[in-house]
Amino acid sequence: MGHSATGYRTIRINERDNVAIIVEAGGLKSGALLDNGIQLFDDVPQGHKVALEDLTEDAPIIRYGEVIGYAESDIVRGQWIHEGLVRMPDSPPLDQLSFMPRPAPALVPLEGYSFEGYRNPDGTVGTRNILGISTSVQCVAGMGNLVVKRIKEKLLPKYPNVDDVVVLNHSYGCGVAINAPAAIIPIRTLKNLTRNPNLGNEVMVLGLGCEKLEPKQLITPVADSNKHKDILELQDERFQGFAGMVDGIMAMAQQKLERLNQRKRETCPVADLVVGMQCGGSDAFSGVTANPAVGFATDLIVRAGGTVLFSEVTEVRDGVQKLLHRVASEDVGRALIREMKWYDRYLELGGVDRSANTTPGNKAGGLNNIVEKSLGSIIKSGTSTIVDVLAPGERVRRKGLIFAATPASDFICGTLQLASGISLQVFTTGRGTPYGLAMAPVVKVSSRSDLSQRWFDLIDLDAGNIASGQATIEETGWELFRLILDVASGRKQSAAETLGLQNDLVLFNPAPIT
């Protein structure tokens, strides 16, 4: 980006902020002149913060217009505000928070946008046409992997309208305390995964026969009331050996593929789209470039009548006071607080607190603590009213902006959002991850241009131009919105789809293993 006539570029988000971040790739040396007239007192890495004024010990450090910490000692104008200089503030106390419901969405409706999707018997709409093979227990994972390979080789080429075959392997089903209070989470997740719109209500279930999680628990009757014909158990006495099992699975898969192959895309309103927003490998640019652009696209989808899920409890917890003024009703506000409290308690039982979230990569990228990370993370939710809150793995029941409570772990959040019913995910990254999902396309947005240049075939959209001033948040938000509709319609593939990159499903199981 280089040294402009007026000094090196910095980004300050809110007029209350007493810090700004350095844009220059590779960072800047002590003595460098910034565009705000400040001369650097220290060497400062890219994405890290510099003090815009002298701060005395204990003074609040403000970013996004919010206190992200307090000065551990006196700080001078132009000094690098590294982790060691910032004392983290306490979390907002959940019992004393006030909230003011906003009864109706405040945004202007957006009309004239649609996508080409697969309409399902249950009313949902998929963006892909995938044969899903669910499993009731990890015991069958090896068999699942072998048969999917065989189906892809022998059957899939005959059914050109079917995009993929996916086995829903996981670590649950047996050897678990299935009656523990928290077991509801993994069970509901597995059940709702089979209902994901991209699987066309045509999932088949591979079971063993003696597991705790009964295969029929995973099947929800949709059009017809007898879905148990879609279950195949390896211990079934009609199977003679391995070859018999494989033949049985292949025969059922063929029937399913024939039905799926007859489906056609049709024009659907954006109201039929359910998009999940997530970030992973975040840096200080995430909250400045990629996440605000995602927030803008979130607003566009919601204005067009669609549904957006945002998640990651530990990255919302420290910004929750901002969200409580955007809830549609007191019930939604209470549900939001309920999910935060559940997680506080869950972490406490494990002997940790919210500070366990930030990673070495976050810190190297300039994020000092979870407060700063959270404020940059929740920008993905845009500005609209939060109409509902889902407990982990619950299915969407309303259109609009929804908080789906999940851990921030990328693969677990992805799995839970798939269970909630997303048909597409947007994933922002600062440090870079080759993340992809098997059950839905993932559009990856980078927060920095140097990442999207280096990872030219792994990143779908570069939001780094916002930092350099070559693009605005609005422009990049619109670009993302149009890209979402293109990918949803199958007109474009995401980078992860083209390369075949798929992370495994990872369940959130807070209950004991036995």
Add this chain to the structure above:
Amino acid sequence: MGHSATGYRTIRINERDNVAIIVEAGGLKSGALLDNGIQLFDDVPQGHKVALEDLTEDAPIIRYGEVIGYAESDIVRGQWIHEGLVRMPDSPPLDQLSFMPRPAPALVPLEGYSFEGYRNPDGTVGTRNILGISTSVQCVAGMGNLVVKRIKEKLLPKYPNVDDVVVLNHSYGCGVAINAPAAIIPIRTLKNLTRNPNLGNEVMVLGLGCEKLEPKQLITPVADSNKHKDILELQDERFQGFAGMVDGIMAMAQQKLERLNQRKRETCPVADLVVGMQCGGSDAFSGVTANPAVGFATDLIVRAGGTVLFSEVTEVRDGVQKLLHRVASEDVGRALIREMKWYDRYLELGGVDRSANTTPGNKAGGLNNIVEKSLGSIIKSGTSTIVDVLAPGERVRRKGLIFAATPASDFICGTLQLASGISLQVFTTGRGTPYGLAMAPVVKVSSRSDLSQRWFDLIDLDAGNIASGQATIEETGWELFRLILDVASGRKQSAAETLGLQNDLVLFNPAPIT
């Protein structure tokens, strides 16, 4: 097995037992005459128990010479003792248990047996020669799967002495509370998995670059002190895009394959063998046929100087008083009690207790509760002195019989035993499971002949002949011992290897997700 002149066959284990089990496949009808002269009062399924005498309400029900429960109501001779008639006894209270150390193994040494293994720089000996690609975070799982496929296609055929290429995908590494007290378990597991003898001390590590679990934590210097050259991080700036990453991984894999390919099997004493024992999908025959045969083979391996791990805390907990008289020292006894207490507390925090272990399949197979299941399970440990106790994922440090504390979950127990250093596993099953491990051969033993006939290509050894009286425990135990040496030497493949059945690694992570 049919109706003999003297009535249908039953099995009674101990002379104190007041119950016996029905051997006949398909079970027996009310009125059938048994070989002990009793006429059945009810229809009784195969493997289920029948009362050998009249029992009044609250009378102890005795199997394996131990109380497995108390009569819920009066029971008559010949009656089916189903789950509803049995009240479970309390667990042995861990603070009041006495133990009497047995300082030296009581068994006669066994000489003249050896196997052909791969000797490693760190002194361990492998039964297979596998290239292991460890991963420091689930973010790279998709990439790992793609490159393993490519390595198998393009490189592996050029290195005929290398058996396989395995990517150690898992759900840990980031999005986890890495400083939580219990995080030591998954971290130690991942670290020790890279040291498994079948990976020849030549593991390479695939990392991302910003994850919480640093790749270098997974590498233990062995012969040379700088193993960090075996780490490859996708965020490394030298990689241009996906293709660059793949090229980098392939180049490192080729170097590793060249070294592994030069290794040769050599004759090793049984003392160099580390075998894990496990059961899964158990039925009432497991404790009568397969597990006693395994116990006999365990004794043979220990007598020959080798090492055997048995595991599954929730299946030892209710029989622990029997094991405490077999410990080598007070320290070992205290360690055993420590692991039981840890698990009691772990289950309690999750709102459950040990009764969460038994599965619908166990119950259908005739096992009324965890006490009965435990007594049949610990028989796998044979009769020798317990010389050490390992916490979950700890590495073996002694030869002989070792209790490796793990959950009973098949895939988690398998993963933890691999971390502890087994080079081969024996797996007994009554209901049937297609279980297999990627990192070590698994010899599967069935408890019933009808299962091994139906699953002719999935089961390696039939112990069901013990129930019908056509084979003794000793004969089957010797057969298993010889099969273990054949498979360990590569002279035979296990059924799971031949078919390519491999369960995924599943970590035991009792710490929170963030």
